Amino acid sequence: MDEMKITLGKTDLQIAPMGIGAWSWGDSLIWQFGKGYGEDDVRRAIETSVAGGIDFFDTAEVYGFGRSEKFLARFLRAPRAVIATKCFPFPWRLSATRLLPALRGSLKRLGLARVDLYQMHWAFPPVALESWMRAMEDARDAGLIRAVGVSNYSAEQTRRAHRELARRNIPLASNQVKYSLLSRGIEYNGVMDACRELGVTIIAYSPIEMGLLSGKYTPENPPPGLRAQRYSRALLARIQPLIATLREIGNARGKTPAQVALNWTMCKNTVPIPGAKNARQAQENVGALGWRLTADEIAALDEISERVHQNAPH
Numbered sequence: 442m443d444e445m446k447i448t449l450g451k452t453d454l455q456i457a458p459m460g461i462g463a464w465s466w467g468d469s470l471i472w473q474f475g476k477g478y479g480e481d482d483v484r485r486a487i488e489t490s491v492a493g494g495i496d497f498f499d500t501a502e503v504y505g506f507g508r509s510e511k512f513l514a515r516f517l518r519a520p521r522a523v524i525a526t527k528c529f530p531f532p533w534r535l536s537a538t539r540l541l542p543a544l545r546g547s548l549k550r551l552g553l554a555r556v557d558l559y560q561m562h563w564a565f566p567p568v569a570l571e572s573w574m575r576a577m578e579d580a581r582d583a584g585l586i587r588a589v590g591v592s593n594y595s596a597e598q599t600r601r602a603h604r605e606l607a608r609r610n611i612p613l614a615s616n617q618v619k620y621s622l623l624s625r626g627i628e629y630n631g632v633m634d635a636c637r638e639l640g641v642t643i644i645a646y647s648p649i650e651m652g653l654l655s656g657k658y659t660p661e662n663p664p665p666g667l668r669a670q671r672y673s674r675a676l677l678a679r680i681q682p683l684i685a686t687l688r689e690i691g692n693a694r695g696k697t698p699a700q701v702a703l704n705w706t707m708c709k710n711t712v713p714i715p716g717a718k719n720a721r722q723a724q725e726n727v728g729a730l731g732w733r734l735t736a737d738e739i740a741a742l743d744e745i746s747e748r749v750h751q752n753a754p755h
């Protein structure tokens with residue numbers, strides 16, 4: 442794969458323009474791990490991704506209660522891959538001193554002495570985000586992490602995290618937020634502008650909108666499990682014109698709706714991290730790399746998605 446690498450924020454971490462998300466690996470609550478896919482599928486999804494040029498893996502201590510991190514340790518054989526995990530600010534973590542034990546737990550499950558990117562999963566109270574950032578700096582000084590990221594931070598929280606880290610000359614590498622053709626809130630709430638201004642990479646999570654933008658879910662065939670509550674039949678009906686446009690653009694290029702949807706997020710200068718439960722999905726998703734939508738195609742997708750997506754202010 443001779444895909445151009447991109448740099449995460451102002452760090453020295455270089456990755457392909459798309460990564461992969463590891464939430465579903467071991468998660469039975471939302472993703473129904475063990476039902477239709479299992480360990481061997483996860484292994485082959487990882488292997489297929491690496492073979493397809495993916496070198497950025499995003500997990501979290503909470504995914505599958507640690508199982509996702511363990512799967513990465515067991516199945517990822519790519520010494521130069523960039524690995525990201527996250528610290529969850531549980532309400533019972535009453536002080537930022539809890540970051541270090543959480544990080545050590547992740548490192549143990551990942552089988553690593555140091556993780557490339559360590560992210561605060563949310564900006565929840567009670568601990569001030571500045572305190573978490575100072576704990577991140579200490580972890581970096583101790584050689585346990587290479588770069589600092591955040592997730593689900595608003596524009597204002599991103600600025601505060603950036604400012605706190607800048608006091609110790611540490612760049613804020615990334616803000617991982619929900620972004621897809623059906624979730625364009627960051628274009629309107631200041632997050633995208635703030636990240637651009639500060640040189641913080643936007644990592645786009647749920648870039649296929651939890652499977653919806655593949656086009657396989659319809660009012661007659663809604664997604665299984667808890668996703669059915671999040672995505673009503675009415676919503677599934679409303680997005681069909683967008684799916685039709687994805688299909689039309691994809692057909693002309695020999696690409697699938699999911700590949701077009703992923704390419705769109707890259708054209709918006711974000712790094713998508715689609716989840717893949719098996720080799721087939723991983724193989725399809727890597728097909729989003731190595732080409733680029735035209736300005737006209739992007740404009741057509743912008744227009745139709747604005748008419749149907751959930752977060753636009755109109």
Ligand SMILES: NC(=O)c1ccc[n+]([C@@H]2O[C@H](COP(=O)([O-])OP(=O)(O)OC[C@H]3O[C@@H](n4cnc5c(N)ncnc54)[C@H](OP(=O)(O)O)[C@@H]3O)[C@@H](O)[C@H]2O)c1
Pocket residue numbers: 461462463464465472499500562592593617618645646647648649650651652653655657664699714715716717718721722723725726
């Ligand atoms: N920081 C945060 O708070 C946060 C929150 C959410 C996600 N994330 C990260 O972002 C990653 C991706 O987000 P996500 O998993 O929520 O959503 P996503 O990437 O939009 O969708 C992934 C799901 O879509 C389906 N799928 C994937 N590729 C497909 C394909 N080619 N064709 C058809 N179906 C396909 C699979 O589920 P089915 O086959 O069951 O439909 C898969 O589990 C996560 O793994 C995680 O790393 C972070």
